[in-house]
Amino acid sequence: MITHIVGNRPQFIKLAPLYRELEKAGYAQNIIHSGQHYDQNMSEVFFAELGIPEPYVNLSAGGGSHAQMTARMMVGLERELTDHPPDLVILYGDTDTTAAGAMTAAKLCIPIAHVEAGPRVHDKSNPEECNRIVTDHLSSALFCPDTVSMRNLQQEGLGAIAYVTGDIMYDTYLSIAGRIAPVPAEEEIIVMTWHRQENTADRARMESILDLVEKMDGKVICPLHPRTRKCLEEYELMQRAASIVNFEMTEPLGYVEMVRLMNRARLILTDSGGVSKESSFAGARCLFMLDLDVWPDLLEDGWIRKVDPQSAESVAEALAFAQGASRVAKEDRPKYYGDGCAAAKMVSALRQERLI
Numbered sequence: 001m002i003t004h005i006v007g008n009r010p011q012f013i014k015l016a017p018l019y020r021e022l023e024k025a026g027y028a029q030n031i032i033h034s035g036q037h038y039d040q041n042m043s044e045v046f047f048a049e050l051g052i053p054e055p056y057v058n059l060s061a062g063g064g065s066h067a068q069m070t071a072r073m074m075v076g077l078e079r080e081l082t083d084h085p086p087d088l089v090i091l092y093g094d095t096d097t098t099a100a101g102a103m104t105a106a107k108l109c110i111p112i113a114h115v116e117a118g119p120r121v122h123d124k125s126n127p128e129e130c131n132r133i134v135t136d137h138l139s140s141a142l143f144c145p146d147t148v149s150m151r152n153l154q155q156e157g158l159g160a161i162a163y164v165t166g167d168i169m170y171d172t173y174l175s176i177a178g179r180i181a182p183v184p185a186e187e188e189i190i191v192m193t194w195h196r197q198e199n200t201a202d203r204a205r206m207e208s209i210l211d212l213v214e215k216m217d218g219k220v221i222c223p224l225h226p227r228t229r230k231c232l233e234e235y236e237l238m239q240r241a242a243s244i245v246n247f248e249m250t251e252p253l254g255y256v257e258m259v260r261l262m263n264r265a266r267l268i269l270t271d272s273g274g275v276s277k278e279s280s281f282a283g284a285r286c287l288f289m290l291d292l293d294v295w296p297d298l299l300e301d302g303w304i305r306k307v308d309p310q311s312a313e314s315v316a317e318a319l320a321f322a323q324g325a326s327r328v329a330k331e332d333r334p335k336y337y338g339d340g341c342a343a344a345k346m347v348s349a350l351r352q353e354r355l356i
């Protein structure tokens with residue numbers, strides 16, 4: 001039995017192609033949902049749209065501080081992995097669900113495969129960096145989205161169990177994008193996502209992000225993560241946000257709607273690791289609102305530009321970048337993240353490592 005442990009929006013999106021590929025090859029699988037994300041539009045919608053089977057259990061461990069949530073997850077996971085012991089656990093990305101899964105499975109001596117292994121921002125104040133390091137070092141097979149991630153793992157002595165498979169989110173993106181009609185140029189927009197702890201924990205920081213949005217030339221559409229909505233309300237910034245004429249906030253979108261939106265974008269403004277990389281799939285350059293080098297290749301070739309909303313100089317540079325950004329044709333988009341067949345490569349690698 002192969003057990004997938006997921007709990008967050010981006011993990012459902014990463015799970016879909018690998019589940020399908022393992023199913024095609026005839027392996028028995030089940031899914032544990034940690035419950036980290038629990039709203040219908042942060043969880044269920046992705047299972048329905050991407051054809052992922054129901055998790056056999058939901059640990060309902062969402063909410064609270066990192067330690068509270070991780071601890072709740074570990075207790076639930078230990079029970080499930082003991083009662084229904086799998087031959088392999090598959091973990092995704094870099095969230096608290098990922099790290100809880102790694103620590104629990106490793107101590108029960110269950111082998112782990114990690115999807116999206118190896119990205120490093122070299123800053124342990126970033127909660128996701130802690131989760132990535134823990135998970136990579138406890139895994140038996142590591143699947144890298146790009147060659148930079150492979151180099152990071154080699155430097156940490158993990159190269160022997162690492163494979164560059166390409167990015168599994170590209171598999172998912174292609175499976176959806178192929179079904180969506182292209183949108184005429186006059187409907188181009190700026191798409192925004194905003195949810196990271198570094199950008200929501202402080203009122204002044206949130207205000208500076210709203211100031212940046214107001215200065216953007218053109219309509220900015222932002223599906224609002226529930227964390228961000230709650231923080232805007234708590235800091236009494238919701239009225240200010242709603243008063244920005246070129247700013248349209250929506251509920252979180254399902255993945256099909258999100259791809260449709262990104263494929264209309266001439267620019268993406270985000271602090272999401274996943275969305276900043278997807279910008280290169282969708283053909284929209286990206287302003288990234290964190291001082292973290294998550295995807296170094298995209299930063300180096302100028303596809304992604306970092307912006308500090310609290311620095312006037314950085315904002316001026318970002319606005320100039322945004323002004324010149326227009327949609328990029330398919331053949332001119334960067335190609336650092338594989339060929340959209342990451343899931344098939346993962347299944348081959350798991351066989352090679354004799355983990356399945």
Ligand code: UD1
Binds near residue numbers: 008009039066273
């Ligand atoms: C988490 C991940 C982050 C990832 C993001 C993907 C960690 C440390 N963070 O951040 O790396 O980029 O998921 O979206 O694991 N909330 C709801 N409904 C939900 C989910 C969350 O209301 O369905 C609210 C709750 O108030 C919750 C807060 O958002 O406390 C934060 O949620 P949490 O899962 O802790 O972190 P994310 O910001 O989603």
Ligand code: UDP
Binds near residue numbers: 010223253256275278
């Ligand atoms: N996404 C979505 N609906 C939204 C916002 C994002 O489907 O309203 C998708 C997005 O296209 C990407 C993934 O969710 O595939 C990224 O998730 P998120 O930004 O929450 O997490 P991160 O990548 O930062 O960990």
